[in-house]
Amino acid sequence: MPFAKHALGKAPRAFRLFGAVLRVACCVLHGFATRALGLTRNPQHAARLVGVVLVVVLVGCTRSEPPADLVLVNGAEPDSLDPAIISTQTEMRIVKALFEGLTRLEGKNATAEPALAHRWDMSPNGVVYTFHLRTNAVWSTGQPITAEDVVWSWRRALDPITGAEYASQLFFIKGAEDYSTGKTNAATGKPFKPEDIAVCALDPHTLRVELIGPTAFFLDLCAFPTLAVVPRFWIEQHGDRWLLTQPVPSNGAYTLEFWRLNDRVRLRRNARHWDAANIRSELVDFLPIKSSTTALNLYETGAADVIWDKNLVPNELMDVLGKRPDCHKFDYLGTYFFRFNVKRKPFTDVRVRRAFALAVDRQKLVNKITRSGETPTSHFTPKGMGVYEPPDGWGYDPEQARKLLAEAGFPGGKDFPPFHYLFKTDKLDEQVGVELQEIWRKELGVKMELRAMEPKVYYSAQSALDYDLSRSSWIGDYNDPNTFLDMFMTGNGNNRTGWSNSIYDNLIRTANLQTDPKKRAALLRQAETLLIRDDLPIVPLWFYAGVNFFDPKKIEGIHANLLDEHPIHTIRKKK
Known part of the structure; x- marks a missing residue:
């Protein structure tokens, strides 16, 4: 990426006051797991919490800066805050508040x-x-x-x-x-x-x-x-370092106070914003937390007010956590899937790709791993978007999977070359990878290597097609099927499969020129059939169930919606 990857105020992660350490430690050691989480007195759960006490208290700082009015657990460290080049949800949450x-x-x-x-x-x-x-x-x-x-x-x-x-x-x-x-x-x-x-x-x-x-x-x-x-005058003056030069001009509800790597991004209310009177929190911190255990403990100890993503909560605790009043579940336009690099043998053969899809029991994955009401799916586009009705993809049929693999020249997995499954360093993604590894070993007789990477390296590897199979997900940018389908058009930066089909491209373009919703939906359905049945560069696994964690007695301004869209300027702690 040609523009600045990191901005302002590099500094080592600092410590909270020693008294805070003692308070958190005592809270954990005296039955915190039972009282706060609503769990039984399970030694493993208690050990999990005790083990992360030091991680929890490392997030604070000894500086004299005031505490934030709102603290949000936001996932991975942003790669950039340049609106033109960001690509992840964690980056977009911050950037939407700035620009x-x-x-x-x-x-x-x-x-x-x-x-x-x-x-x-x-x-x-x-x-x-x-x-x-x-x-x-x-x-x-x-x-x-x-x-x-x-x-x-x-x-x-x-x-x-x-x-x-x-x-x-x-x-x-x-x-x-x-x-x-x-x-x-x-x-x-x-x-x-x-x-x-x-x-x-x-x-x-x-x-x-x-x-x-x-x-x-x-x-x-x-x-x-x-x-x-974006501020043309500032970018022309400072070039690629425009996000490194204070004060960064913003036009959103907030300005960038500082970005301290491995600690937080802090935003301050923009007093010059056209709607400044309705910005409800003065200071907002976004914490770059990847560990679900750390995220949960920050939240439980009051060091964070909101957890946005279900992946930032240990999924093995969701059976219990999901019943609490601070767990908010909702329908969500998001799909979890894996993609093939169709440029690499043997995944150049659509029979191999279909075999891998047919071998997967999606319901088992959801029941065993996710535990939050996700819906197994063989199609990529969620239902409920206007008149669009998505086609069915390949379901669970391991016998047919073995036949197709044999037709492709690999009976019982014999002579199938080594290959790997790429995923982010995330516990749930690792669990999915392990389960797929076992499924394909058992049903197809093939051996797969698991390859975990830090998010930035993972996305770079996907873009460079430096993978065989890769974990993927997509969250709708707007409430229309196009947000799920146009990303696989030839040349789209989010395609990342090596797949290109001119018929698919033309179907999408023609559909988006239609004024008749039913005719448009029919064309999009043809396109999705190519994507998830005929050519199959991707295999959908399940639709996300949206999950946020916040205490409704303490936080207001967050509303469930299909896009999990929560403008920061509307959120505040109750007084």
Whole structure:
């Protein structure tokens, strides 16, 4: 990635006051596990908690900085806070608080509402949008935000040099894909230029956008971080180090107070934000915690107020934790799956890929490992998005799996070459890998190596196609099937399988030009059939069940919704 990976204030992890150490230790040693977690007096559970006491207390600091008003367990350390190049949910939670686009998603239903644009007009054919920017929208450093800033930010996100994995979110704009992919303009015989993108500033507060066709979810896209407006004046002045130079100008509800590696990202309320009066917490800390045990103990000891992800809670405790009033479960647009590198033998053979899919008992995986109400699935796109009805993929049929593997030249797994399964260093992902390893050994007679990597290395390996099979997941960016399906189009930065199918690409493009919802759904269904049945570069396993942990008696402003979207500016501790 060409832009800054880390920002401000590098410093070693510090310690809490010694008294805090004693309080936490005593709490654990005197039956904390039983009282706080609601567990039986299980020595293994108690040992688990005692073993992480020192880890818990390491997160604090001896500096004189004030405590945060809100502390959130956020998962892995961000790789960047540049809206154009971020790609993970942990990064997006922070960036959405720092940088806004024309719209933002509200927290109750995750639908688009006005942000930098206070209103917009749409042409009768749904192709041209005219956005009217707020006259009181300014950067946190005082400079006005203009329509030209939007134009520049979107061009930057589409510039191949930027390397935005989500550049395709802008491809619904006329000329955007042509420029971003380096196509040649037939009229001039030269590559498309940034000026060929159909986005223009009519005046400092009016923006005109022309799409390639009607796009029902375009306003939702305008809330996505890739389309956020970034400070041109600051980036042109500081280049790749713009996130390293204080004070970083922001236009969101918060400003970046500091980013201390392996400790926290701290945000402060943006007093110059157009909606500053409704920002409910002054200081917010995001803790980069990967260990589910550490995350749970931070939460239980009061060092953290919210745990966003179920993966940040030990899944073996979910049978008990899931019954507590601070465990909030909800329907969620997210799919857990694994992908093949279709460029590597023997996974170049679709019969092999189908055999691996047919050998997996998804219900067993869910019952044994996840334990939070996840729904096993053979299709990739969750149900419930408009009129779309996804097709069925390959179910559980180990006998057919063995037949296909034999047809591919590997009867009983004989002569099947060594291969590995790539996953992030995460306990649940490791458990899934171990279970798949045993399933494929038992049902197909093949031997698989497990390969765990730190998140940053893992994503790099996926992008470079340096894997055989890989653990994967996808969370919908907006409530439409396209957010699940367009990522496997040729050239999409999130494809990461080596798979390319021009029929699939054309089906997606044609579907998104349709104004009839049923005709559009039929085309998308054909595309998904190619993806999860005919060509099978991926194998869906289950749909996520959304899980958040917070005490409703202490925290307000968090609402369950399909996208697990929780604007930070709406959340606060109750007084």
